Amino acid sequence: MFKKIKNIKLLVLAFCAFTLQVTSQEVKSRLQGMIDIPIPGASFSMTYDPKGGPLENVKNISGYAYVFNDYRWEIEDLKMKKNGAVYSADFTVPKNCAFMAFKFYGNTENGLVTDTNQDTGYMLVAFKEPKVKMPGADLAWATFRNKDFNGQFGSYFKDFTIDGDATEYWLKKEVAANGNRFPEFFDTYFKVLKVQKPEKFQELGTRFLADFTKKMNGMPEEVYLKVHNIYLYELKNKAKSDSVENVIVKQFPKGAFLRQKAYQKIMPIADAAERNKVINQFLVDFPYTSDVPDSQKYFYDNIVKMQFGYYFETKDYKSILAMIPNMNFANLNDAYHQNISKALYLKVVDPAVIETMAVPIIKQMQQKVNDMSYMQGLYWSPNQATENAKNQLNNELVIQIRMYDILKKYKEVLETFELLPFEKRYEKASINDIHIKALEAFNKPILEVLKNAARANTLSESATAKLKELYLKEGKKEADFPAYLEQLKKENKPEEKIALMDPVPAPAIKVQSADGKTKDLALNSGKIIVIDFWATWCGPCKKAFPAMQQLVNNFKEDKEVDVYFISTQETKEGYKKEALAYLKEKGLKINTYFDLVKKGGGTNNASFTNYAKIFKSSGIPRKVVIKNGQIRFTSEGYSGNPGQLVDELTNVINALKNE
Numbered sequence: 211m212f213k214k215i216k217n218i219k220l221l222v223l224a225f226c227a228f229t230l231q232v233t234s235q236e237v238k239s240r241l242q243g244m245i246d247i248p249i250p251g252a253s254f255s256m257t258y259d260p261k262g263g264p265l266e267n268v269k270n271i272s273g274y275a276y277v278f279n280d281y282r283w284e285i286e287d288l289k290m291k292k293n294g295a296v297y298s299a300d301f302t303v304p305k306n307c308a309f310m311a312f313k314f315y316g317n318t319e320n321g322l323v324t325d326t327n328q329d330t331g332y333m334l335v336a337f338k339e340p341k342v343k344m345p346g347a348d349l350a351w352a353t354f355r356n357k358d359f360n361g362q363f364g365s366y367f368k369d370f371t372i373d374g375d376a377t378e379y380w381l382k383k384e385v386a387a388n389g390n391r392f393p394e395f396f397d398t399y400f401k402v403l404k405v406q407k408p409e410k411f412q413e414l415g416t417r418f419l420a421d422f423t424k425k426m427n428g429m430p431e432e433v434y435l436k437v438h439n440i441y442l443y444e445l446k447n448k449a450k451s452d453s454v455e456n457v458i459v460k461q462f463p464k465g466a467f468l469r470q471k472a473y474q475k476i477m478p479i480a481d482a483a484e485r486n487k488v489i490n491q492f493l494v495d496f497p498y499t500s501d502v503p504d505s506q507k508y509f510y511d512n513i514v515k516m517q518f519g520y521y522f523e524t525k526d527y528k529s530i531l532a533m534i535p536n537m538n539f540a541n542l543n544d545a546y547h548q549n550i551s552k553a554l555y556l557k558v559v560d561p562a563v564i565e566t567m568a569v570p571i572i573k574q575m576q577q578k579v580n581d582m583s584y585m586q587g588l589y590w591s592p593n594q595a596t597e598n599a600k601n602q603l604n605n606e607l608v609i610q611i612r613m614y615d616i617l618k619k620y621k622e623v624l625e626t627f628e629l630l631p632f633e634k635r636y637e638k639a640s641i642n643d644i645h646i647k648a649l650e651a652f653n654k655p656i657l658e659v660l661k662n663a664a665r666a667n668t669l670s671e672s673a674t675a676k677l678k679e680l681y682l683k684e685g686k687k688e689a690d691f692p693a694y695l696e697q698l699k700k701e702n703k704p705e706e707k708i709a710l711m712d713p714v715p716a717p718a719i720k721v722q723s724a725d726g727k728t729k730d731l732a733l734n735s736g737k738i739i740v741i742d743f744w745a746t747w748c749g750p751c752k753k754a755f756p757a758m759q760q761l762v763n764n765f766k767e768d769k770e771v772d773v774y775f776i777s778t779q780e781t782k783e784g785y786k787k788e789a790l791a792y793l794k795e796k797g798l799k800i801n802t803y804f805d806l807v808k809k810g811g812g813t814n815n816a817s818f819t820n821y822a823k824i825f826k827s828s829g830i831p832r833k834v835v836i837k838n839g840q841i842r843f844t845s846e847g848y849s850g851n852p853g854q855l856v857d858e859l860t861n862v863i864n865a866l867k868n869e
Contacts, residue, residue, distance in 0.1 A: 264323050397436045400444070607629055612644070660677040716834075717824070742831060754831055757852035
């Protein structure tokens, strides 16, 4: 049905020759060992050298492959092993694989960094035998490299794409070589038709689909669904789509189409009890089995979420306990995060009651951490999905520790700490305090926990005092303690360099003092100005105050530094009085000012709004450091670790002084 395009074969062959030439140049420098004729089932080892590429300075590099396997896209991990400055990358070609494209990646402070061979790709076509490509090879080669089809591959290519003519050429080769598999990719053929012949799409598409439907008898429901959707959404032919729908309903009474129809009836139901009844009937009519396609598995994830939430709200904990053994890891984690953790934080359910559900959930999560329930299409590789599950489990174990602390179950606190990776135990000052309290409850030594927390720079004020007390008991001098503490901080990490912002003009700030007088802050006085935007309703703002008080104390004699606290985003009446009362109650010796109320508004955020526009966020606490009227540093939120906050701002101040 496609017209022959003049000289396209020569154009495509020339293009491929150019691609292979570029690839061969890159392979010599970064990826060696890609075999010329990979055969399904065969294993081979490549060598990846990050030097000269985007991953050159990344410590831990991993890799995976997008594979076209039996006419379906999948994702497979590479077995990576570091050998000095390079990595071996072992890979076994899947049984029915026709095509593979390798991708290397590493996590950095600036996010995920990837290497796909300078946008030319690390790609291989698989062969049954020399000169005989695997079924699907030409189809994958046609679509993987075309921007109209490759969106599902995590932006493998950023700018590179072949055009529609080249895609059409390789697709025609696939049809000629493997026409018997055409029903499995006819929809791709149809998409190419739409791109290549937009002016004749309605006419040609209707004719193409009419011919195709004559041969559909006995085909799986998936093919009928694709035809139905093309008629309905692409050709806008409702009569034809209804006709196909009638066939689907008759031939597949428990299939994907009717499953979706039944699921869609659940979502609009507002009454929770009524919705739960409909959900239970849905599960009777369409039980979760291996026949459920991947595209519909999220139905059941959402149903579990709705049912768990309903039983939790109605205090039907017996039903929750019955659900837990049948939930997968992703469901369990979602239920814990959305219900258990939230109820514990808001104090809306007795912690002892929460424990009856939290304990079996955590046990199931431990057993199912490798169940791959976080695999979502091609979004994650198996290794990435498992790593994410482990991270989520660790997060919930930390919540579990907080729960046991509330219940004063210190034996369970210590047992749960043992389940955490070493580094996870020392991420938060508040968790370190719980760890210390539990050890003290059994008269166990706390020095190593204190030292490890110091190395992670996650000591609270009270923990610092305990470490100092033990230090002095060893006969050491108090004057030497600060240096001792600094030495511990440096043991596990090299000295960090502060990344200052490129100068951005700081908007003027007009505030009101406690006595009601207004003033303009001098932002261009030659001093280094540290500003802390906060509010009485903001928990993290207030938790950060002890650290900010320490910063104020450290620089109170420094004539080059001023620290301002500005109350902002307040709406309730009497917020000024409340703010001043809070500072006095906590013994904080800091002077706070109040942002002004904008004209026509009831919120005191006149100055902060201008800063929020620059940072594209209105979140607080917000720290801003200004020098010579220019913003040079900012941070949002609070990690919960006072030492880290003090050190960060101190390093910023010192860096600006040394400019």
